[in-house]
Amino acid sequence: MRYLPLTPTDRADMLSVIGADSIDALFVDVPESARLDGPVPGLPNHASELAVERHLSALAAKNVAAGSVPFFLGCGAYRHHVPASVDHLIQRGEYLTAYTPYQPEIAQGTLQMLFEFQSQVARLLGCDVANASMYDGSTACWEAVTMARRVTRKAKAVFSGGVHPHYVSVAKTMAKYTGDVLTTALPVLDAATDDDAVIAGIDADTSCVVVQYPDILGRIPDLRRIADAAHAAKALLIAVVTEPVALGAIEAPGNLGADIVVGEGQSLGVGLQFGGPYVGLFACSEKLVRQMPGRLCGETVDAEGKRGFVLTLSTREQHIRREKATSNICTNSGLCALAFSIHLTLLGEKGLRKLAEVNHAKACAAADRLAQVPGVQLVNESFFNEFTLKLPTEARPVVRELADRGVLAGVSLGRLYPGEDTLGNGLVVAVTETVTEEDIEALATALTEVLA
């Protein structure tokens, strides 16, 4: 029991200080019917570090790691190269084993990092302010919808068909219980985004319009146009960014009229991790900040006049406002926010732009090559590092067959939209800097063979 420092002698000494004759005497308030005589039955006893490592390594070996094969999956989670120093720094105990910075005098490391994170996110998304993170993109998206309700005092949200179906699914779950009205749509396998349909869906009751940028098929909608239409109806535009690297190449949603910009920050620093933990980004204009969910770090001074940072505007939060809070969020994604921030600091303006350029160039090369595969059609006109192919047959079994051949080809729309016949032939392919020319050739060759 390597994690437990007390010795039998310690335990006996401490019981005598307490004045209890046995450890059982300390559990006297547990009703007899609920007391166990020994360890919980049916479970194994403790194990050595070596034994645990063997057990978990065996489970890990049953999975196909992304880095071990040609890999093209995206749709809300992207494989990027994370510099070694990021993982080294976030494992420093002073970050890893710290708590939420409620005692600012001894938490300036975390607080200053959060201030830097908020500043980086605000600039990247093109907004005045960002919070100190949410759980992930999908929950940040729903929180934005509820915030729009508080700001506009209206409760109808219009979702573009290009929003990630899991994000829509989360919103649908929550709206069942909050009374928000959602209008949603399926994407159409077409080069054009559904901007016109979204704009047509806006009416006087609309609180917000939710648009993903780039969208689930990789297409880039015209946010400015949608923002103008939303604002004319006194509705807010919520832009959802699932691939923040894209913002090294395309205009920031905040600069195009989005009122709230939310995103999934996993691409920078965090890694794939089978879906979590990730880091939700949340930014808005200064005038909306008091309706924002989540923690905020702000600058101030200490008693000697030195600059320092504290958590602030906490009268929005659950530990102060209880049932009147803007959200129930407490723990967020602090360490993932740190990883995001370090990665973005290492990149800087110059590195992020280069990274975005390389992603785009490789995606263009892959799109052109894959469009040459007989029967395969490129759906997108516009894209950043992800695009959709229309296959001559249902994509889901093709993806499985390609996996058997050692190529992780992308995400089939059948996986994301089961039972939707109009989408079944769609295959979404993501191409980041981690993809090589050989990988692209391997995919093209295998796809040709499978479709033949």
Next chain:
Amino acid sequence: MSVNQSGWRPEMGDASQATQTTFTGNRALMLEEALIFEIGSNETTGVDIDDAPKAASRLGNHARKGAIGLPGLSEPEAVRHYTRLSRQNYAIDLGLFPLGSCTMKHNPRLNERMARLPGFADLHPLGPIDTVQGALELIHQLAHWLVTLTNMDSVAMSPKAGAHGELCGILAIKAALEKRGEGHRKTILVPESAHGTNPATAAFAGFTVKAIPATAEGRIDTQALKDRLGPDVAGVMITNPNTCGLFERDLKEISDAVHAAGGYVYCDGANFNAIVGRVRPGDLGVDAMHINLHKTFSTPHGGGGPGSGPVVFSKALTPFAPLPFVEQQDGRFVLVEEETAGEHHADSFGRMVAFHGQMGMFTRALSYILSHGADGLKQVSEDAVLNANYVLRSLDDTLDAPFGGSGPCMHEALFSDANLAEGFSTLDVAKGLIDEGYHPMTVYFPLVVHGAMLVEPTETESKAALDQFIGALKSVGERAKAGDQALKSAPHFAPRRRLDETLAARKPVLAWKDSVVPVAEAAE
């Protein structure tokens, strides 16, 4: 009795006056560090990226115009920046971290290594099911442990943290009521001592919150709760052990009464650390309980997350649990998502989050659980409770322990500000502890005690570490009782003195506003 091991004397005056100023503002190993926006530049990068053949842009007319305004640092500068910043943080690795209700226990490094195995860390959530069998098996194994340790029927693994787990439980209750045609039950009863997330969660899900008073001994007023039950009550949210550090003896009786009145029992599992391996919530009539993997099962708090909050369910609520979840079918693991839910899980209240939950936390938690095993986890709760009672009985002659007569405490010891000198507060004690080299305990929570100080030492502290902490808190407590003015301006030795929180809230500065230096293009 005054114990002062620090050598500090009140007549030495304010420490800052004795400190000579330095050119850098540094004080030896206490290093000041500027913001990345002040030290970085938009010409610097710490990452070399291989070129790719140029291609004609497919960005349409969406290309970014103007600078983003992001500073960059080279690798040596970045490593130094974040290392210097890290040294301004307190952490479990540095010392005892007695935050009540937060369970700041040691974070084993084996767990970090396991979570970084490429087979887990470099795995896409939408990978074909046959390529992620080991990951699904791991989730299935952890789920089995959680269900068995709690003697519940099922577990929803996807909630992202404790508060998200609360929401999961409350939505399942709502779905169950609606299925019964009793959606009109709109009231959730919450004890006054509850975590702030409880009422916030209930309100977020559209319920009305009614507070239930505590008895003089720090437990739920069972009679008051029973009297409040009725056809409008959807359920109760109870923390057990409660936030006063006491086991709710009547929980089974309360559960039976709530069930008889047609409601459900939600248990806030934030304090499961006190009873894991020794008491099973399922034996107490609980219908839903979240488990903070980042508390009981040692996954790191990371300066505020990520957490993970799986929710265990009783048989009554299992049909309403959220998607997705892992099932074993014919020796193969499958993910039950929207598409297959119709056949398997028609009453599920739906999806709470993209993908399948906090896999990185699952790996760490299972690594911890396997390390301890059933026998070790029993020892965990016993040592956690022993350490807390040792703190309680070693300090109850110095500080007021309002519920010291209510029997043994569980994993945390609660004190109040009742016997501090006039004009001295819990905050002064907390800030005094900082100078002694400790992170303070949880302060001003629970709200049912004036000037609450909630101390949770956890089971990973040695007796020697506890003795030194007890000595430090005794010393600070005696100073607060004696009216030592120097305490009012503590901390004196931390990287910062008390910070002006009023200024921060009145004139919020939430982001760096100036451009990055040097400015090659206009940043804004």
